[in-house]
Amino acid sequence: MKPFVGVKEALSVVKLLDLIKEFASENSYYFWRCHHQVSGIKEEAPKNDDFPMLEGQMFNHQFELRWKQKNKNSYEVLLLTIIDNYDTFQPISKDWRIEPQDNSKFPSNAYPAYGYRRDETRFPKEFTYPKTLDIRLGKDNKKQPKLAQRYFIDAETSAVQFVALTVEVH
Known part of the structure; x- marks a missing residue:
């Protein structure tokens, strides 16, 4: 497992949807x-009708893909992954490590993460996400992925540069 962090610039909505x-x-x-809302965490990918959006992300056990609107018609994309190099992305740095590294304690190389409680008041509306991701719920079903986070650390400076959302798989 070799972590990789890379970027792509100026993708159109169509090319971004193809990448997703x-x-x-x-x-x-x-x-x-x-501008007017957040989606909550969904199991369905965004569609052309969901654009324009300010930013978004897609994540699973192996990577997090983030996009941010650069101008009206294009998006910048950041890839944080644990599975080596992607030739179509420009690497940010060549030497990364991830935390946690203790596979006996955290076999998925990810720390458990807690989603916001459904009654959290910092959002004007309920923040939604699939109940199956909540590590406080569903402990009886260990086969379901759970929300987690992974730290991408620049090996040269030992500074945490990115915290990626991921799912912990058992």
Whole structure:
């Protein structure tokens, strides 16, 4: 497992949607922000009708893909992955490590993460996400992926540069 962090610039909505389809897997989740709302964490990918959006992300056990609106018609994309190099992305740095590294304690190389409680008041509306991701619920069903986070650390400076959303798989 070799972590990789890379970027792509100036993707159109059509090319971004194609990239999202290319990276989609069974346990992929999505989140995006628009001027007027946030999507909550969804199991369905965004569609052309959901654009324009300010930013969004897609994540599963192997990677997190983030996009941000650069101008009216294009998006910048960041890829955080634990599975080596992607030739179509420009690497940010060549030497990364991830935390946690203790596979006996955290076999998926990800720390458990807690989603917001459904009654959290910092959002004007209920923040939604699939109940199956909540590590406080569903402990009886260990086969379901759970929300987690992974730290991408620049090996040269030992500074945490990115915290990626992921899912912990058992």
